[in-house]
Amino acid sequence: MRRLVILGGGYGGLRIIEHILTPDLPADVSVTLVDRMPFHGLKTEYYALAAGTEPESKVRVPFPSDPRLQIKHGEVIDINLTERLIHFENEEKLEYDWLILGLGCEDRYHNIPGADLYTHSIQTLGSTRRAYAAINNINPYGSVTVVGGGLSGVEIAAELRESRPDLTIRLLDRGPSILSPFPKKLQDYASEWFIKNDVELINMANVTCVEDGVVYNNNQPIESNVIVWTAGIQANRIVRNLPIEHDNSGRAILNPYHQIPDYTNVYVVGDSASLPYAPSAQLAEMQGEQIAMVLKSEMKGEGYPSVMPAIKLKGTLGSLGKKEGFGVMGKMSLVGQMPRVMKSGVLWMYKNHLG
Numbered sequence: 184m185r186r187l188v189i190l191g192g193g194y195g196g197l198r199i200i201e202h203i204l205t206p207d208l209p210a211d212v213s214v215t216l217v218d219r220m221p222f223h224g225l226k227t228e229y230y231a232l233a234a235g236t237e238p239e240s241k242v243r244v245p246f247p248s249d250p251r252l253q254i255k256h257g258e259v260i261d262i263n264l265t266e267r268l269i270h271f272e273n274e275e276k277l278e279y280d281w282l283i284l285g286l287g288c289e290d291r292y293h294n295i296p297g298a299d300l301y302t303h304s305i306q307t308l309g310s311t312r313r314a315y316a317a318i319n320n321i322n323p324y325g326s327v328t329v330v331g332g333g334l335s336g337v338e339i340a341a342e343l344r345e346s347r348p349d350l351t352i353r354l355l356d357r358g359p360s361i362l363s364p365f366p367k368k369l370q371d372y373a374s375e376w377f378i379k380n381d382v383e384l385i386n387m388a389n390v391t392c393v394e395d396g397v398v399y400n401n402n403q404p405i406e407s408n409v410i411v412w413t414a415g416i417q418a419n420r421i422v423r424n425l426p427i428e429h430d431n432s433g434r435a436i437l438n439p440y441h442q443i444p445d446y447t448n449v450y451v452v453g454d455s456a457s458l459p460y461a462p463s464a465q466l467a468e469m470q471g472e473q474i475a476m477v478l479k480s481e482m483k484g485e486g487y488p489s490v491m492p493a494i495k496l497k498g499t500l501g502s503l504g505k506k507e508g509f510g511v512m513g514k515m516s517l518v519g520q521m522p523r524v525m526k527s528g529v530l531w532m533y534k535n536h537l538g
């Protein structure tokens with residue numbers, strides 16, 4: 184048998200599985216999905232789990248069931264690209280002929296002392312559960328500081344406002360406005376939402392140090408019961424540790440077929456792949472479709488396409504609590520209830536499609 188192993192059942196890994204397990208998959212190919220979790224985690228909704236507005240059952244989807252798919256659970260700690268060997272924490276090993284690395288990303292702390300020790304993360308389900316427990320155990324009228332005013336920081340701060348009206352909530356961002364990659368109309372709308380809903384916005388922040396319960400902004404202490412970190416991401420450490428070329432976020436530099444140039448049997452999908460777009464679930468899925476197409480051609484002994492099609496992203500939707508939101512679709516900026524309803528609709532379709 185020829186062995187395809189997919190590390191990570193996230194947005195990218197699952198899309199590849201969906202597009203590989205079609206009737207024309209050669210019968211001599213075995214497909215194995217490896218993940219530390221026994222289900223697919225809806226990472227785009229982890230902010231709601233952390234804030235306490237959605238239960239964990241709402242952010243889980245079962246992995247696909249197919250007689251051609253084996254599922255193995257475990258914590259991957261290393262990959263030997265030359266020996267084509269995956270190493271697990273429990274000292275097990277797994278061999279592959281083709282490998283997909285879809286292990287997502289990790290927080291990036293920019294060498295700020297204490298940031299990794301004293302802040303909560305919403306990058307994994309395990310860390311989000313801990314953030315949920317810490318936030319929801321805060322006594323009435325306590326405080327939360329969210330560091331990072333990108334999409335995930337904005338979403339968790341807004342959701343938390345609705346979940347805990349008693350808390351003092353601060354959102355720190357290093358730029359002149361939150362949501363810096365978005366059009367100004369959206370930045371202004373979200374900023375006004377926070378002001379209206381009594382969330383303190385601190386722009387031009389420069390976090391210099393974090394201690395237990397204290398964030399130092401420009402060396403000035405801000406005391407908080409809980410600090411949530413959403414101020415940057417980098418590639419998963421397994422990918423960062425590979426002896427290959429990386430970009431400045433530790434993501435793998437790839438050839439046009441999404442392969443590691445010196446190991447063309449290894450593909451990287453999603454947040455750990457260096458692509459000319461901001462990382463997102465949508466990008467991981469679109470890239471996953473391309474990888475499945477290339478892999479299938481290779482499995483069937485057909486050549487690769489001479490030119491890979493461009494990845495066409497549809498846009499981004501964000502939430503401000505359960506009733507309002509914002510989004511960009513092509514050149515159109517959307518604010519208010521409509522993008523929020525659209526975001527819920529996209530999530531519903533995604534869950535139903537996988538389910």
Ligand SMILES: Cc1cc2nc3c(=O)[nH]c(=O)nc-3n(C[C@H](O)[C@H](O)[C@H](O)COP(=O)(O)OP(=O)(O)OC[C@H]3O[C@@H](n4cnc5c(N)ncnc54)[C@H](O)[C@@H]3O)c2cc1C
Pocket residue numbers: 190191192193194195196217218219220223224226227228229230257258259260285286287288305306334335338419421452453454455462463464465466467499500501
């Ligand atoms: C709060 C928040 C909100 C977001 N909102 C949006 C949004 O609205 N729209 C959007 O497009 N994107 C959004 N994103 C980004 C999006 O979630 C990621 O870009 C997307 O999840 C990347 O998909 P992926 O396949 O690369 O990895 P992931 O979906 O993160 O999957 C990685 C998988 O690998 C597994 N794994 C990791 N390490 C190991 C290991 N060592 N051993 C075994 N298994 C391992 C994990 O368990 C996981 O199942 C959001 C992110 C966050 C945090």
